[in-house]
Amino acid sequence: MTDAQPIGFWSYTHRDDHLDGGRIVRLSEQIANAFEIITGDPLEIFLDKKSLEWGDAWRMRLDSVLTGTTFLIPIVTPKFLMSQECRREVITFAGHAASLSLDELLLPIHYVNVPQLTQEAEDHPADEVVELISKRQWVDWRELRLEDEDSPAYRKAVHELARRLAEILDTAPPAQPVELAPLNQVEEEPPGFIEIMAEMEEALPAWYETVQQFAEIIASIGEESTWAAVEIAASDARGGGFTGRMRVAEELATRLAEPVEKVDALGSKYWTELAAIDPGVIGIIRRASEEDIPPEDREAARSFFKEIKELAGVTTTTTAQLKEFSNSVGGAAQGSRRLRPKFRTIQAAVQKVIDSQTIINEWSRMADDVDLGDDDQH
Known part of the structure; x- marks a missing residue:
């Protein structure tokens, strides 16, 4: 023990x-x-x-x-x-x-x-x-x-x-820090701290872009849902009843097939990439907190931490918007058996982004707790 x-x-x-x-x-x-x-x-x-x-x-x-x-x-x-x-x-x-x-x-x-x-x-x-x-x-x-x-x-x-x-x-074996290899590593020589930092800095904008793409697809789904609401209102005005509403729901399900497939793939990709490197990034931040890291490593960490905090700030706003959208489609899905699987997929994809935000926020929290000194001195 x-x-x-x-x-x-x-x-x-x-x-x-x-x-x-x-x-x-x-x-x-x-x-x-x-x-x-x-x-x-x-x-x-x-x-x-x-x-x-x-x-x-x-x-x-x-x-x-x-x-x-x-x-x-x-x-x-x-x-x-x-x-x-x-x-x-x-x-x-x-x-x-x-x-x-x-x-x-x-x-x-x-x-x-x-x-x-x-x-x-x-x-x-x-x-x-x-x-x-x-x-x-x-x-x-x-x-x-x-x-x-x-x-x-x-x-x-x-x-x-x-x-x-x-x-x-x-x-349990002794704690063994996980090493994070660069995303594009081709050399046999183990990467150094700076090489890993540089790779991670390149990856961060790509994740931000993924969140933007996600928001764009969700917006297109929202437009289709608005179209359906207008069509239902028009059908009701013509006395179409539930038959007319079912027709609109069927057409909406067809129109949503492609964007729902895209949002599902994008959400899975985003979560998988972040979760796969999460242990390594945590290890990097722990390494940066050590007092004996050389000045060049300290400078690389400072730049990387800045990128993390900026990413966390931007994705937090986008994630909140996606969560609000997910809550709204949850109620709409109850009205049609054909639409229910589509909206479940959308909600699951949004949940992946929300859960991915947990990873980014934890990196940001840990980075905030690391004292790298005054960058004006470097």
């Missing part, structure tokens, strides 16, 4: 806990108690995400080598995946854990059935947070949550989960 006290962050929705009679919070307490009985060491579990204590501990653990003794335990339910805060925690922690080759520290509990996680919802678009969770050895609690908390089956399951946490801490 490591000398640092292990800490767990319990990621759940308060509504789920309320609907389940407080069992989710009690489960965290039961696991912590079982862990201490097994190991003799306390396991502190942070629950209240609204408290300053939770936020301070979260940031400290992410930015510290103590990440190696820190668990994120998401309580996965349909509402969990609807919570942007919960999604943000999974994405952020996954990137930090992967940057240290400590993926096992993300330990999801599948609490209420999520069809996408068990591949029972092939007609739904892929969800990147579900994919992050599915890559881990999640714990199946879907039947156990129905057991009496004092039953032998439930108590044994709590014991096994606590034992698994202890084993992960005992057997």
Whole structure:
């Protein structure tokens, strides 16, 4: 067992806990108690995400080598995946854990059935947070949550989960920072800090352009939706009734086929590129925070951090607009069975951009915390 006290962050929705009679919070307490009985060491579990204590501990653990003794335990339910805060925690922690080759520290509990996680919802678009969770050895609690908390089956399951946490801490390899190779590397010689920074600087404008393209396609979808609203109004004025509305919906579905396909591909590309390099970028920022980096590396980092902050500022605005659009199409989709899959795809693509913003924001936050000195001195 490591000398640092292990800490767990319990990621759940308060509504789920309320609907389940407080069992989710009690489960965290039961696991912590079982862990201490097994190991003799306390396991502190942070629950209240609204408290300053939770936020301070979260940031400290992410930015510290103590990440190696820190668990994120998401309580996965349909509402969990609807919570942007919960999604943000999974994405952020996954990137930090992967940057240290400590993926096992993300330990999801599948609490209420999520069809996408068990591949029972092939007609739904892929969800990147579900994919992050599915890559881990999640714990199946879907039947156990129905057991009496004092039953032998439930108590044994709590014991096994606590034992698994202890084993992960005992057997986890030392934190190994992930190296980020340049995107266009062709040389056999390992890249230096400056080469990596230069490659990343070139990539940032491309991501910004992707967000702009995304917004343009969404705008074209909005225009088609406006066309449909005008057509429906005209049909209603002619007494077309629901038959006329269905005709417009059918035509709208046809007209949306190409832009929806584009927005789906663009959203997937954007998320995949950012998520793939996230651990490496986190490692770069950690490297830049070291006091002994040479002046030329410090200058490269300063330029890169400036680009990150500018990208975060621009994409934050665009992402907010996309989120507003996604919320508006959600209601419109309910009116037509033919349109529903199209709008689900649009919402899933927008969600990828929203989740990608979590990655960029975390880079920006970490960059803000790095003291690179006064650039006027260089």
